[in-house]
Amino acid sequence: MRTISFTEATLEAMQEEMRRDATVFLMGEDIAKQGGIFGQFKGLPQEFGLERVRDTPISEAALVGAGVGAALTGCRPVVDMHFADFITCAMDELVNQAAKLRYMFGEQCVVPMTLRAPDGITKSAGSQHSQALEGWFMHTPGLEVVVPADAEDAKGLLKAAIRSDNPTLYFEHKMLFPRKGPVPDDDDFVVPIGKAKTMRDGSDVAIVTYGITVGRAIEAAALLEADGIDAMVINLRTVWPLDYGAIADAVARTHRVVVAHEAVRVGGVGAEIAAFIGEKCFDELDAPVVRLGAAHVPVPFAPVLQEAMYPKAPMIADAARRLVRKTL
Amino acid sequence: MAKTLAAPAGARRDLGIALLRMMIRIRVLEEGIEKHFLGGEIPGFAHLSIGQEAVAAGTCANLRRDDAIASTHRGHGHTLAKGTSMRGMVAELFARATGICKGKGGSMHIADFSVGMLGANGVVGGGFGLVAGAALSAVQRKTDQVAVCFFGDGATNRGPFHENLNLCAVWNLPAIFVLENNRYASTTSTAETMKIENVAMRAAGYGMPSAIVDGFDGFAVYDAVGDAVERARSGGGPTFVECKTYRARGHYIGDPERYRQKTEVADVMTASDPIVRMQALLGEALSLGEFERVWAEAREEFADAVAFARSSPAPEKDEAFFGAYTGDREPGNPVHDFEARERDEFLPFAPNVGTGSQGSGH
Ligand SMILES: Cc1ncc(C[n+]2csc(CCOP(=O)(O)OP(=O)(O)O)c2C)c(N)n1
Ligand SMILES: [Mg+2]
Numbered sequence: 001m002r003t004i005s006f007t008e009a010t011l012e013a014m015q016e017e018m019r020r021d022a023t024v025f026l027m028g029e030d031i032a033k034q035g036g037i038f039g040q041f042k043g044l045p046q047e048f049g050l051e052r053v054r055d056t057p058i059s060e061a062a063l064v065g066a067g068v069g070a071a072l073t074g075c076r077p078v079v080d081m082h083f084a085d086f087i088t089c090a091m092d093e094l095v096n097q098a099a100k101l102r103y104m105f106g107e108q109c110v111v112p113m114t115l116r117a118p119d120g121i122t123k124s125a126g127s128q129h130s131q132a133l134e135g136w137f138m139h140t141p142g143l144e145v146v147v148p149a150d151a152e153d154a155k156g157l158l159k160a161a162i163r164s165d166n167p168t169l170y171f172e173h174k175m176l177f178p179r180k181g182p183v184p185d186d187d188d189f190v191v192p193i194g195k196a197k198t199m200r201d202g203s204d205v206a207i208v209t210y211g212i213t214v215g216r217a218i219e220a221a222a223l224l225e226a227d228g229i230d231a232m233v234i235n236l237r238t239v240w241p242l243d244y245g246a247i248a249d250a251v252a253r254t255h256r257v258v259v260a261h262e263a264v265r266v267g268g269v270g271a272e273i274a275a276f277i278g279e280k281c282f283d284e285l286d287a288p289v290v291r292l293g294a295a296h297v298p299v300p301f302a303p304v305l306q307e308a309m310y311p312k313a314p315m316i317a318d319a320a321r322r323l324v325r326k327t328l
Numbered sequence: 329m330a331k332t333l334a335a336p337a338g339a340r341r342d343l344g345i346a347l348l349r350m351m352i353r354i355r356v357l358e359e360g361i362e363k364h365f366l367g368g369e370i371p372g373f374a375h376l377s378i379g380q381e382a383v384a385a386g387t388c389a390n391l392r393r394d395d396a397i398a399s400t401h402r403g404h405g406h407t408l409a410k411g412t413s414m415r416g417m418v419a420e421l422f423a424r425a426t427g428i429c430k431g432k433g434g435s436m437h438i439a440d441f442s443v444g445m446l447g448a449n450g451v452v453g454g455g456f457g458l459v460a461g462a463a464l465s466a467v468q469r470k471t472d473q474v475a476v477c478f479f480g481d482g483a484t485n486r487g488p489f490h491e492n493l494n495l496c497a498v499w500n501l502p503a504i505f506v507l508e509n510n511r512y513a514s515t516t517s518t519a520e521t522m523k524i525e526n527v528a529m530r531a532a533g534y535g536m537p538s539a540i541v542d543g544f545d546g547f548a549v550y551d552a553v554g555d556a557v558e559r560a561r562s563g564g565g566p567t568f569v570e571c572k573t574y575r576a577r578g579h580y581i582g583d584p585e586r587y588r589q590k591t592e593v594a595d596v597m598t599a600s601d602p603i604v605r606m607q608a609l610l611g612e613a614l615s616l617g618e619f620e621r622v623w624a625e626a627r628e629e630f631a632d633a634v635a636f637a638r639s640s641p642a643p644e645k646d647e648a649f650f651g652a653y654t655g656d657r658e659p660g661n662p663v664h665d666f667e668a669r670e671r672d673e674f675l676p677f678a679p680n681v682g683t684g685s686q687g688s689g690h
Binding site: 124304 | 373423429431432433434436437450451454482483486513514520521522586587642648649666670674676677678680682
């Protein structure tokens with residue numbers, strides 16, 4: 001194990017996969033000569049050249065469309081979306097093309113494309129640079145959706161995404177890039193897609209979450225511990241395919257569940273999880289599932305507004321506390 | 329050289345002074361934004377148009393208040409030139425309740441519908457459709473309004489540029505596409521992302537007339553856009569105006585600018601600073617005393633705007649939950665009632681944060 005930043009972890013994943021497989025290539029805006037907005041591509045063109053690490057025009061529809069075409073014909077493209085918000089500029093290519101081709105064409109093809117999408121709320125980036133959109137893509141049959149929570153996930157999930165034969169969205173939270181964490185030394189280390197990880201065991205309440213909210217849930221668990229409440233924290237790692245088994249196990253162990261994410265709560269990933277628990281684990285529940293997510297508004301610019309509308313540790317802890325004390 | 333020409337007189341002189349005044353106001357505003365951003369009073373991202381002021385000033389001097397513009401992430405100049413107050417803008421950038429967008433937009437998403445400014449845009453190319461629609465609306469409503477789209481060279485590589493140019497051309501809409509070709513898109517030189525030197529060639533592909541102008545020369549921009557506005561108002565359809573200009577600051581405030589030499593910036597600004605250029609074009613028509621008074625007035629206006637912003641309150645936390653839908657501030661409205669519940673869940677946990685935490689680059 002070494003301690004490295006989330007950014008370094010993604011860089012290692014890119015390097016190892018590009019060395020391992022000559023069909024892996026990378027394209028995006030301002031990535032090769034500048035190394036990416038978050039420095040997440042630094043050094044790659046020096047090792048792999050400008051044909052495998054391509055700077056592109058501002059043409060998101062072309063990038064994703066060409067990514068699909070290259071994937072259909074023997075390559076493993078990794079396309080950087082600059083900000084996850086700009087996936088919207090390539091929705092046809094992603095939703096109507098990438099997601100559907102294999103099924104629609106009777107399994108004649110695979111689409112081994114990875115989209116890297118820096119997402120989430122940062123310091124006053126405003127409504128068009130702050131979104132968390134994974135819920136849309138969970139809702140789109142044919143796509144895989146992974147959301148790393150820390151440096152270990154960052155490396156292992158990116159390698160898994162690149163190796164996957166399915167089109168995979170990799171949502172990397174902008175605030176996570178500088179954060180450091182332990183990462184295994186093994187250069188064949190991957191985090192399997194579709195498997196959750198228990199970050200903290202506990203018996204009173206389970207906090208089921210993913211991405212940046214995992215760290216907030218671990219903070220919440222520490223707050224709860226001070227109150228004598230033993231919280232379990234489940235890091236889903238993959239949003240689709242969802243690890244329903246891990247969720248059911250957590251319900252069976254704690255009988256109380258808080259689901260939390262930074263994306264809008266209404267119609268979000270948490271809704272699917274809460275509905276699943278209600279349908280399949282009802283008898284295990286001691287209390288209704290509590291679902292936390294951002295308010296149903298665009299992310300506002302003013303810091304005081306931005307900080308008011310999405311869940312962080314104190315809100316998660318409060319929800320868990322009320323569940324345990326049955327004061328809902 | 330411009331200096332050898334006779335000094336403009338009469339209406340042309342007045343126009344030159346008006347353009348100069350606007351360019352200086354924009355310059356003072358943006359130098360001030362830079363300072364207060366670096367000082368931590370302006371959160372988020374901010375992109376400056378220093379070096380490009382002649383495009384905003386020369387274009388908007390042709391427009392009526394009821395004409396529409398759509399702007400970009402680099403939109404302070406467009407916004408001011410269309411007639412927005414500095415107070416409203418600075419308060420918005422300072423994330424105050426008195427900002428034109430109530431502190432919800434900020435530099436990258438500033439708008440002022442009272443003067444036909446349909447918004448800066450966080451999405452490159454977001455304005456093309458808005459302008460096509462505003463022009464279409466003028467036709468549907470049988471007015472003689474026109475709509476102007478400001479955009480960068482980089483934006484012309486996006487699909488919506490092509491779709492909307494074609495639509496405006498084939499429907500003969502009163503739209504004017506004002507390209508600010510500043511040689512870069514973010515860190516990438518334009519020469520690396522397109523094979524043509526003049527983007528105006530692309531307009532020809534849609535059957536749209538175009539002009540290529542020196543974007544450092546306020547008169548030249550004014551004249552070219554003036555012709556386009558006249559054509560659009562009289563039913564002659566859209567025009568494309570390519571302004572050759574230069575971005576004298578980083579892509580965003582804080583950009584380390586590793587993609588170009590410092591000397592390149594200095595060389596361009598020494599030769600072409602649009603304010604110096606206009607002063608030279610005015611020659612004897614503007615005394616040094618008058619020139620200095622324009623600067624002094626702009627600085628006073630900016631200082632007043634900063635004082636206004638500083639004395640304005642941050643938005644109430646409540647504001648976060650309302651405004652996405654019409655009627656959502658009225659009890660009984662289903663969205664209101666939902667958001668009011670959300671507000672009551674969130675507000676006990678809302679931290680007290682300052683108004684000026686600085687963004688993390690880009
Ligand atoms: C659809 C989209 N893609 C990428 C970006 C990131 N981005 C912001 S500004 C910019 C460069 C724009 O270049 P240009 O259109 O020439 O305008 P300039 O910045 O030169 O004024 C990029 C790539 C974005 N905001 N929106
Ligand atoms: Mg440009």
